[in-house]
Amino acid sequence: MESNHDKEKQVARHLAGNAKARSLAERKELKARSAERRVERMERARRRQPDDDDFDGLDGDDEVGTRVPPQRVKHVHVRVPTAALEPPEPIPESAVDARDLALVTGLAPGRARVRDVAVGETDEFDADLDAALARTQRASVAVGDRVVLERRVGGRPRVVGVVERRSTIARADGTRAGAERVVAANVDRALVVAAARSPRLRPRLVDRYLIALEAGGVRPIVCVSKVDLVETAAERAEIEAILDEFRALEVPALCVSVESGEGLDDLRALVRGQTSVLVGQSGVGKSSLANGLFGALDLVTGRVRDGDGKGRHTTTASSLFEVDDAGTRLIDTPGVRSFGLVDVTRNSLESFFPDFDAARASCHFGDCGHVDEPDCGVRAAALAGEVPARRYEAYVRIRASLDG
Ligand SMILES: Nc1nc2c(ncn2[C@@H]2O[C@H](COP(=O)(O)OP(=O)(O)OP(=O)(O)O)[C@@H](O)[C@H]2O)c(=O)[nH]1
């Protein structure tokens, strides 16, 4: 027979159990809601147009290293004379005292995170952009830029000029017609990543990356990722045939897998001592490849993570990583990652083919598309060998792959 006391205990246990169950359910729900919010945030970040007030390396959904809280500025619409929106003239390297040189590793509105290359160490600090640079920041300063620093007694150093670039990764700036937004500078190599499977390999998409990179003077390497998922010899042969097309254009092209390790040594050798970026559709394995090649990257220190998380005197996240002691660098920002997808349209395609300009003058139609129009100067020039056949073929292929 149960005593009252036992009953009370039972009831208490029951209630406690309920409370626990409820809190578990609640916690589960909270977790689900926070996951939903995260997905929403990621989707918002994906949808975000280039005229949003985000700055590369500050936000975005790639989860490498520690997140540094984004610094936001309110949109302030001020009418500025057009001349004031032109980026200041770049400074020739020969005119710069090496002691004043610094490397931009991250950006925030009006501010750059820089590495003092003159001192030869990797310690980084924040510097203010001078007024002319701050006003034209999207075009005038990018991660990878070498800049001229003015040191100030009792104040933050100031960036007063940008050294001439040897290459750029740029996209149309949605806020101003014809204007460019530079998302990275002085990049040697772009690893154009396309998956063997999931998502399906799309060679025409790779073509688009190649011409967009060529426009900025960045040399591509085509990487077909996830080749461990390839099941048959026929499928593998198909991929190799596609890669041969790129190799014929003197573009290095290789199969890689972070699962089997295939191709990683070759790729590491290709990018050694150079500054690289990874571009390609979402989900093709860019982060996995960066980690497979170099190890985990640390946004706070701008280095491969080595357990040394010492605080630095910067509030701006780094997007430029030193991955070894041989000068091998990786730039990784949301702007770079999503480069190439929105940058080529039917209208802008011709701007990637300046070598057609002379021939274009003799097209019969002013709006000639150079594919099946009669009296096309470009097609005639390609047939006559005045325009390289592979350039014309690339143009036709890419044009066919564009929707409108
Ligand atoms: N089997 C296999 N799966 C891979 C390989 N590389 C990446 N993956 C998987 O592909 C998925 C996407 O990889 P990510 O590295 O996040 O792709 P991402 O290109 O960085 O994607 P975003 O961050 O959206 O730009 C993950 O589930 C990875 O585990 C690979 O070599 N083999």
Ligand SMILES: [Zn+2]
């Ligand atoms: Zn034409």
